[in-house]
Amino acid sequence: MPPAVYTQIGSAVPDASRSKKLQLLGVLSGFAAGAWLGAAEAPTKLVSIGISPMVISLIMVIGVFLARWSLPALILGTSSVRADVLRAPHLIIWALLAGCLWAVANTLTIFAIRDIGLSIAFPLWNSNSLLGILWGFLFFNELRQAGWRRWTGVLGGALVMCAGAALLAVASSTAAPAAHSLRGVWAALGAGILWGTMYIPYRKAYLTGMNPLSFVTFFTFGELGMMATLAVSYLGLAPLWRELTSARDVLFWLMLGGFVWVIGDVFQQYAAKYVGISRGIPLSNSNQLWGLLWGILVFGELHGRGVSTYTQVIGGSVLMMLGVGAIAFSSAIGKEQMRWKDAAQRESQRYGVSADYVEARMDGRQAAGELKPSRSALDWFVVAVATGIFAVFATMARAPRLSFHWGPAAVLSAATLALLLVCGLKLWRTTRFH
Numbered sequence: 361m362p363p364a365v366y367t368q369i370g371s372a373v374p375d376a377s378r379s380k381k382l383q384l385l386g387v388l389s390g391f392a393a394g395a396w397l398g399a400a401e402a403p404t405k406l407v408s409i410g411i412s413p414m415v416i417s418l419i420m421v422i423g424v425f426l427a428r429w430s431l432p433a434l435i436l437g438t439s440s441v442r443a444d445v446l447r448a449p450h451l452i453i454w455a456l457l458a459g460c461l462w463a464v465a466n467t468l469t470i471f472a473i474r475d476i477g478l479s480i481a482f483p484l485w486n487s488n489s490l491l492g493i494l495w496g497f498l499f500f501n502e503l504r505q506a507g508w509r510r511w512t513g514v515l516g517g518a519l520v521m522c523a524g525a526a527l528l529a530v531a532s533s534t535a536a537p538a539a540h541s542l543r544g545v546w547a548a549l550g551a552g553i554l555w556g557t558m559y560i561p562y563r564k565a566y567l568t569g570m571n572p573l574s575f576v577t578f579f580t581f582g583e584l585g586m587m588a589t590l591a592v593s594y595l596g597l598a599p600l601w602r603e604l605t606s607a608r609d610v611l612f613w614l615m616l617g618g619f620v621w622v623i624g625d626v627f628q629q630y631a632a633k634y635v636g637i638s639r640g641i642p643l644s645n646s647n648q649l650w651g652l653l654w655g656i657l658v659f660g661e662l663h664g665r666g667v668s669t670y671t672q673v674i675g676g677s678v679l680m681m682l683g684v685g686a687i688a689f690s691s692a693i694g695k696e697q698m699r700w701k702d703a704a705q706r707e708s709q710r711y712g713v714s715a716d717y718v719e720a721r722m723d724g725r726q727a728a729g730e731l732k733p734s735r736s737a738l739d740w741f742v743v744a745v746a747t748g749i750f751a752v753f754a755t756m757a758r759a760p761r762l763s764f765h766w767g768p769a770a771v772l773s774a775a776t777l778a779l780l781l782v783c784g785l786k787l788w789r790t791t792r793f794h
C-alpha cells in the first residue's frame with residue numbers, strides 16, 4: 361500500500377481512543393437496531409387474520425416513507441440532506457437500488473411469517489449475515505489484516521449462526537402447516553439473500569461520507585416505487601383498493617410498524633458505518649431474539665407444540681445469539697481500519713468526493729467548512745404533515761382480533777425504548793448523528 365494514500369485520507373496511525381469509541385458505538389447501534397427491527401415485525405402478524413401480504417407490506421412501506429423523511433428533518437434538517445446529495449449525487453442511484461431490494465425482501469418476509477410464523481422466520485432471513493461478511497471482505501476490505509482471532513470470531517460466529525438457523529429450519533417442519541412450511545422457509549431465505557445484497561449500497565454510501573440520515577431519505581423512493589409496482593402487479597388496482605378499504609381498521613398498526621422499522625434501520629445504518637457490514641449486519645440480526653420473544657410471549661406462537669419443537673427453536677436461537685456475541689467481540693483493529701481507508705480512498709477518487717470530507721465523516725464529525733445542520737420551516741412542515749397522516753389513520757384504528765398478551769408486550773416495549781434512549785444519546789454525544 362503506497363504511503364501517499366494516507367496523505368489524502370487519514371494517517372498511518374489512527375486515533376486509537378476515537379476509533380475505540382466509534383467501534384463501541386457501532387456495536388451498541390447494532391443491538392439497538394435488533395430491538396427495534398424485531399418490534400417492527402409484530403404488526404405483520406395481521407397476515408394470520410387474512411389480510412393480504414401485499415397490503416401489509418405496502419402499508420408498512422408507506423409508514424416507512426413518512427418516517428424516512430420526517431425523522432431526518434427533525435434530527436438534522438433537510439438542509440443536511442441537500443448538502444450530502446450535492447457532494448455525492450451518485451449515491452442517489454445506489455439508494456434507490458437498495459430501496460427496491462428492501463421492498464421485495466420485506467414482501468417475502470410477510471409470506472414467510474404467514475407460512476411458518478414469526479419466531480421461526482426471523483432467524484432464517486437473518487442468513488443475510490453470511491452475505492454481509494462475504495461482500496464486506498470482497499468489496500470493502502473488511503477483515504483484511506484483521507488477525508486470526510478476529511477472523512475466528514467473525515467466521516466462527518457466522519458458522520454458529522448457521523447452525524442455529526438450520527436447527528430452526530428443522531423445527532419449522534413441525535411448527536407450521538405441512539403444506540406450506542417449505543414455501544415459508546424459501547421465502548425467508550430469499551429475503552435474507554436480498555437483504556444481504558442490499559448492504560453493498562449502504563457501505564458504499566458511508567465510505568463516501570454520506571450521512572445515514574441522508575441516505576435513507578432517497579432509499580425510501582426505491583422502496584415505495586417497487587412496493588407499489590409489486591402490489592398492483594400481484595393483486596390488480598381494483599382488488600388492491602378493495603383490500604385496503606376492508607382493512608382500514610388496522611392500517612394504522614401497519615404504518616406504525618413501518619415507522620418503528622425505520623428507527624431500527626437508522627441504528628443499523630450507523631452500525632454498518634462504524635463497524636462495517638461484516639459485523640454490523642450480524643449484530644443487528646440480534647432481532648431474531650426479539651422476534652422470538654414477540655412471537656412466543658406476545659402472540660402465543662408454538663402454543664401447544666411438543667417439547668422437542670420448543671427445544672429446537674430455543675436452542676437454535678441461543679446458538680445464533682452466541683454467534684452474534686462472538687462477532688461483537690471481534691471489532692476491527694488499526695491495521696484493518698487502514699484497509700477500510702483504502703476502500704474509502706478508492707470510492708472518493710472514483711466519484712470525485714473530497715478526501716477531507718470522507719475522512720471527517722468516517723471519523724464521525726463534520727468536515728472543515730461544513731455548515732452546521734439547522735431546521736427550517738420546511739422541516740417542521742414535513743414533520744407536521746407526517747404526524748397528521750398518522751393521526752388520521754389512528755382515528756380509524758381498531759384493535760384487531762388477534763391473540764395478544766399485553767403484559768409481555770409492555771415489558772418488551774419498555775426495553776426497546778430504553779435502548780433507543782441510551783443509543784440515541786450516545787450517538788448524539790459522540791458524533792452529533794454524523
